[in-house]
Amino acid sequence: MMRIQPPxxxxxxxxxxxxxxxxxxxxxxxxxxxxxxxxxxxVGFSIEAELRLAxxxxxxxxxxxxxxxxxxxxxxxxxxxxKCVLALDPGFxxxxxxxVLDRQGKLLHHDVLxxxxxxxxxLKDAAEAIHGLVRQHGIEAIAIGNGxxxxxxxxxxxxxKLPPSIAIVMVNESGAxxxxxxxxxxxxxxxxxxxVRGAVSIDRRLMDPLTELVKLDPKSIGVGQYQHDVDPAxxxxxxxxVVVLCVNRVGVELNxxxxxxxxxxxxxxxxLAANIVTHRNQNxxxxxxxxxxxxxxxxxxxxxxCAGFLRIRDALNPLDSSxxxxxxxxxxxxxxxxxxxxxxxxxxxxxxRSRVQLAKYVTESVGLPTLKDIIDELxxxxxxxxxxxxxxxxxxGVSKMEDxxxxxxxxxxxTNVTAFGAFVDIGVHQDGLVHVSQLxxxxxxxxxxxxxxxxKVHVTVTELDLPRKRIALSMKANPQIGAPKDxxxxxxxPRPPATDQRSGPRPNTRPIFNPAAGSWSALGDxxxxxxx
Numbered sequence: 001m002m003r004i005q006p007p008x009x010x011x012x013x014x015x016x017x018x019x020x021x022x023x024x025x026x027x028x029x030x031x032x033x034x035x036x037x038x039x040x041x042x043v044g045f046s047i048e049a050e051l052r053l054a055x056x057x058x059x060x061x062x063x064x065x066x067x068x069x070x071x072x073x074x075x076x077x078x079x080x081x082x083k084c085v086l087a088l089d090p091g092f093x094x095x096x097x098x099x100v101l102d103r104q105g106k107l108l109h110h111d112v113l114x115x116x117x118x119x120x121x122x123l124k125d126a127a128e129a130i131h132g133l134v135r136q137h138g139i140e141a142i143a144i145g146n147g148x149x150x151x152x153x154x155x156x157x158x159x160x161k162l163p164p165s166i167a168i169v170m171v172n173e174s175g176a177x178x179x180x181x182x183x184x185x186x187x188x189x190x191x192x193x194x195x196v197r198g199a200v201s202i203d204r205r206l207m208d209p210l211t212e213l214v215k216l217d218p219k220s221i222g223v224g225q226y227q228h229d230v231d232p233a234x235x236x237x238x239x240x241x242v243v244v245l246c247v248n249r250v251g252v253e254l255n256x257x258x259x260x261x262x263x264x265x266x267x268x269x270x271x272l273a274a275n276i277v278t279h280r281n282q283n284x285x286x287x288x289x290x291x292x293x294x295x296x297x298x299x300x301x302x303x304x305x306c307a308g309f310l311r312i313r314d315a316l317n318p319l320d321s322s323x324x325x326x327x328x329x330x331x332x333x334x335x336x337x338x339x340x341x342x343x344x345x346x347x348x349x350x351x352x353r354s355r356v357q358l359a360k361y362v363t364e365s366v367g368l369p370t371l372k373d374i375i376d377e378l379x380x381x382x383x384x385x386x387x388x389x390x391x392x393x394x395x396x397g398v399s400k401m402e403d404x405x406x407x408x409x410x411x412x413x414x415t416n417v418t419a420f421g422a423f424v425d426i427g428v429h430q431d432g433l434v435h436v437s438q439l440x441x442x443x444x445x446x447x448x449x450x451x452x453x454x455x456k457v458h459v460t461v462t463e464l465d466l467p468r469k470r471i472a473l474s475m476k477a478n479p480q481i482g483a484p485k486d487x488x489x490x491x492x493x494p495r496p497p498a499t500d501q502r503s504g505p506r507p508n509t510r511p512i513f514n515p516a517a518g519s520w521s522a523l524g525d526x527x528x529x530x531x532x
Contacts, residue, residue, distance in 0.1 A: 004048050012039050060230045062419065064238040066448070067230075070223035070417050071239055073453040075246040078389040079208040080167070083140040086133055087203030088157075089173070089195065090149035092117040097199040098129075100137050104256060105204050105211075107189065108137060110196045115156040116149045127160055139166060143206040145173035145199075151399035151427055167391040169206055170427070172415065174222035175213075176201040184215045184260060210250055210386075214243055215260045223416050223453055247309075249385060251323060254292075254310045255285040267305025272298050286312055289320050311382050318344050322381035324374055331361060332374065347378050392456055394427030401428050401466055406481045408461045412473075414451045422451045424459055424473055432471030434459060439475050450475075 015035040022028060082103040089097040096116065100109040113129055114122040133139060142162075144154050150170060157168055179185050180197035189197050204212040218239040219227055227235060247264040254276075262273035272295070279295045280286065289307050292298055308325040315321050319329055335356050336343045346352050358371040395410045397403065412424040415431055422439065423431040439450045451457065463472035463482040472482070 004051050005044065006047075008039075008044075011044070012036055015039055015043070060234060063224070063227065063230045064235055066417065066419060067218075067224040067227055067235070068238050068242045069448055070453045071218050071221065071242050072246060073455075074221065074223055075210045075213055075243065076250070076386050077209045077454045078387045079210070079384065080141055080169075080206050080389050081208070083207060084138050085141045085143055085203050085207060086130070086137070086139045087143040087145075087171075087199050087206070088113075088153050089145045089176070089199040089202055090116060090147060090153040092149050092152075094195075096126075096149070096153055097195040098133075099196060099199040099203055100133055100139070101200065101203045101207070102137075105207060107192070107196075107200060109133065110192070110199070112195075116152040123156075126156070130157065130160060131162075134162060134166070141167040141169060141206065143169055143171045143203050145176065145202045146170045146425065146427075146429075147173050148429065150429070151394065154394075155399065168393075169391050170394065171202050171206050172413075172425070173198070173202050173205075175216045175220040176205075178220045179216055182215070188258075210246060211258070211261055214247065214264060215258070218243065251309055251311050251382065251384075254289075254312050255280065265306050265309050267302045272302060288312065288315060288317060289326050313382070318347055318381065322347075323377045324381075328366075328370075328374060331366065332378070335361065347381055350379065353378060390456075398427060401430055401464070401469065401471065404428065404461050404464055404471065406461050406464060410459055410461065412457055412459050414453055414455045414457060417447050417451060417453055419447070422447050424457060426459065426471070426473070428471075430469050430471060432459065432461070432473040434473045434475055438462070438473070438479060441476050 012035060015038070016032065019035055020028060020031050084100070084102055086098065086100050091097070095112040095114045095118070098111050098113050099107060102108055111129065113126040115126040115130075118126065142157055144150055144157065154168065154170060162168075176198045177194070179201045180194040185194075185197040185201075189200065192200075201212060213221060219235070244264050244266065247261065248266055252261055252265055259270070259273040259277045262268055262276055263270045265273075268276070275295050275297055276292070283294075286292065289310060289312065292303055292307065292310070293300070304327070308323055311322070312320040317329070319326075319332060324332060332343055332346070336346045338360075339346065339352050339355055341349070341352050346356075353375055356375065358368060358375065361371055362368055392411070392413060394412075395408075398408070398410065410426045412426040412432070414422050415425045416423040419436075421433050421435040424434055425431050434447075434451075436444055436447050439447060444450055457475060459473040459475055460479050460481075461471065462474045462479050464470075
């Protein structure tokens with residue numbers, strides 16, 4: 001058991017200085033004994049309890065901060081957009097669950113193919129089926145889950161020599177199985193089994209990560225740090241705030257958004273979101289933002305809060321597809337009229353926007369910053385603030401840990417960022433760890449300074465431990481290469497064994513704080529816990 005105690009003699013001396021004033025009186029000895037007894041029996045344990053609570057609260061806040069930052073980067077990952085996508089949820093014995101979704105994410109086709117461990121006939125059938133689906137549905141991209149048999153499925157797809165315009169992308173499938181068994185999935189696909197729902201989730205994550213991931217409990221996405229040890233209520237509040245921030249920053253397409261996505265829009269909740277979807281299903285798509293006022297229980301106050309975050313693509317009023325709030329439509333109309341053009345012309349022509357004299361429209365309720373924001377939004381109405389999507393490809397010929405050698409330089413994707421480093425997927429079904437000391441050729445205090453979840457990086461394999469499935473990576477220009485743990489030779493020769501003052505192997509104990517060093521020991525245990 002770990003104890004947190006100050007030096008006992010110094011602590012008791014402090015009590016003496018506070019309460020033992022007249023030391024030569026007959027009562028002094030009794031006060032001295034009372035002070036010693038109070039510290040050993042009461043005060044010492046009380047201080048320890050307070051210190052434990054304070055340090056636990058600080059640790060929780062740091063873990064929530066790290067988790068929230070990772071979640072924000074994941075939700076704001078680049079989206080492929082509205083494309084017709086074929087997705088595979090890979091497997092060996094059970095085959096690959098294959099689905100095709102249209103540009104709006106509607107399920108068009110599903111099947112089970114055997115391109116990873118089937119017979120020659122099954123491989124041929126799978127190839128013919130893929131080519132047929134590509135031609136029939138005009139497939140524009142192929143999404144492949146990065147789980148078991150993912151790299152094998154990717155190699156098979158690439159061997160088909162499909163048109164180069166079709167992007168082939170590995171998609172992180174963390175949480176897809178949880179979605180497939182959720183109430184949300186059962187409501188969306190009541191007649192499909194869990195495997196089809198999981199493949200659909202992989203497909204939609206490529207099309208729009210934000211829209212799909214909001215359907216999951218953030219804790220199941222796999223980007224946290226010690227999340228099971230954190231105060232659940234505080235963690236949930238922090239993660240919900242991040243989701244709301246991301247949803248409102250990107251904006252929501254009113255006529256296609258799910259009720260789960262709509263529920264995170266400011267001013268709305270689960271009830272109003274469900275009412276919006278029901279109204280849309282019964283009356284058809286919304287023509288204008290003002291039509292929202294016809295939704296049951298959605299009053300003027302809720303409309304004022306949510307309208308600026310909702311978009312209507314190809315609306316009659318071009319401002320309905322922008323982030324300009326309806327209460328400022330009249331102001332934009334005045335700007336257009338004073339400039340001698342229409343609102344559409346003002347959006348389309350940067351020269352006309354530059355002629356708008358913003359100072360002329362400043363009032364008590366509308367300041368210059370607001371006017372600048374309106375002009376900026378007119379320049380890019382409804383533009384997605386997320387980065388442009390770029391397809392990523394793992395190193396060809398490296399699909400399992402046995403393919404790795406120390407010294408290899410590989411492309412990878414950051415899957416999680418923690419206080420002690422970052423985990424990177426290099427396409428071998430096992431993420432490698434880039435310790436914080438290996439993130440750059442300079443001192444790095446926090447991993448988040450250098451990397452973020454979803455970032456594409458290049459790493460060097462420095463050590464391998466095949467029995468324990470551990471991969472040590474580095475992002476330094478010239479990292480030190482260590483010896484692999486299975487007896488392989490290293491390009492730089494074996495590394496001398498680490499010295500330890502204790503005899504025998506070093507136990508893989510739980511982390512214990514070392515006050516003298518100011519650090520945590522037993523990093524191996526932290527590594528295992530973070531992976532889980």
